[in-house]
Amino acid sequence: MANKLLEIKNLKVYFMQDGMELKAVDDISYYVNEGETLGIVGESGCGKSVSSMAILRLLDSPPAKYAGGEILFEGKDMLKISNDEMRKVRGNEISVIFQEPMTSLNPIKTVGAQIAEAMILHQGLSKKEAKTEVISLLKLVRIPNAERIVDEYPFTLSGGMCQRCMIALALACKPKLLIADEPTTALDVTIQAQVLQLMNELKSSINASIIFITHDLGVIAEMADRVLVMYAGKVVEVANVVDIFEQAKHPYTIGLIRSRPDLETDTGRLEVISGNVPDLNSKPSGCPFHPRCEKAGPRCGKEFPPEKVFSEGQIVACWLYSEGGVGNE
């Protein structure tokens, strides 16, 4: 039995806006095992980024409000520890790679100084020691001329190079958990392929766990061991990556898989999920997917379904699989 490195229980993150509570993350639970890559997939506004930014308390509060639940990292509740303790975790035990490499690096510091900062702070290295470490890290993420690039500013580097620097920065203190929030979405496909391969290699060499957030099912298929599907602040399905692609159970997951264009098959016409992705301030009641779901019944609009556990850790939240079904007309 693998050990759980991170466990999130009944997490609720709300945003206060015009006196209204927007339930960005609405009572979700999941875990990440040691050495595992958990993929979180969902469309815009589904809460996939918010739920993982909450792990490091990176959301501005207000407007964000941690309205309930626990985030247990190695047994410690990240929502309860002091700011000082949190600083020791950030960038050290848990680090983040953001989507926009260009905007998430500090433009007025050299790449080397930014990476060294974390090492000096968390590991007590001297400046000189840190610089040697940084250069070997840059080589690890395959930056050519690392000795020169270490003294360059981010604007002189391309998007792919910046993202490598971000990865080097995230790995600087050998974290146990790496949160990658759409790390390749802003990159071209050929560069994306390089970065994904790099992340896979590094993962096996440092034995970290990864939370990989993306809207792209193709990237999920390449990277994830287990997949969490989110919709409008809720987790609707969890399963290992092969099951998600071969025997998804939730109507939303099935719709997502079917509506994706595929390079191998020539479908001609795509199947679609009708309707639109809901706004947080007008989220449907009950199961938030019910207005777009072909199989929805009266019960779906009233109450969010309980989790139904299938074999091998496949968990689905849908009335179709509960006793009584979706209800009668």
Add this chain to the structure above:
Amino acid sequence: MNNSEYLLEVRNLKKHFPIKKGALRRVVGHVKAVDDISFKIKKGKTLGLVGESGCGKTTAGRTILKLHDPTSGETIFNGENVYEKSRGELKNLRTKMQIIFQDPYSSLNPRLPVFELVGEALREHKIVRNNREMQEKVIEIITKCGLTKEQATRYPHQFSGGQRQRIGISRALALNPEFVVCDEAVSALDVSIQSQIINLLKDMQDEMGLSYLFISHDLTVIKLISDDVGVMYLGQLVEMGSKQQIFTNPRHPYTRVLLEAAPHYDPRNRANRKRTLLEGDIPSPANPPSGCRFHTRCIHAKDICKEAVPENKEIDTGHFAMCHKVNDLF
């Protein structure tokens, strides 16, 4: 009018942007965004243009519509050269040539309701005589595009991204065009919405007999919608052919790399997949490499690739590739 099977033909099109420096804004060089490309689009068919950022695909689309002035070359639309038209003639021609933009958030005027956004052009081109006719026409087109009559009085911020793209499509199709440039038209949309919009574009093509130039960085989308495909790299069309030819028998090393780099939806076999990874980044189009522009990143590059620009060879009927080694490699 022309009776050929081609609606649009682009011949040796070039678009170079000057790089200016210093207080006197002296021209110190040129970004060769589009550098000598030629292709044809059949009536009622779609040409997909694929490539990575900075390859010139967007500039190509815009220059064809004369939204940029071309540096040289010709665009022949229905037998007429677009670049030889006077202002007035061009305005009339634009009713036949439209564009759908990538970002449905910034390409719609936030102060105008759907009526105005879609109807503006109808009034401007005097296709409708009065407001009542305009309303009827707008409602006809937006309902075709999947919006409702009631939504016509709303403003862009009241719509989601997918719905906004439907407004953008309605606006482009309102004038009953023959040719539409779709510039990354689905790239900013969520996966489940992307497929709706692709289907809509295909339906409208069937119904109105439209020809599309579909520009995208996403091969999966290109494969779905295109009849013919052109692959761009640093301002040049490095490979061109039917969808079948490009996807089942790619001959240019860059096309191969692009196809292999795209993520596959097959987690079971991901460990065994063969994939060539490119080294390094795309060179700057201001200073493209000598010879074959791809040689700096190509694993098959030989000395000749550095020295001589490869000619555009026809490998099969309608299948072209710009590579010295095209007959030896695959």
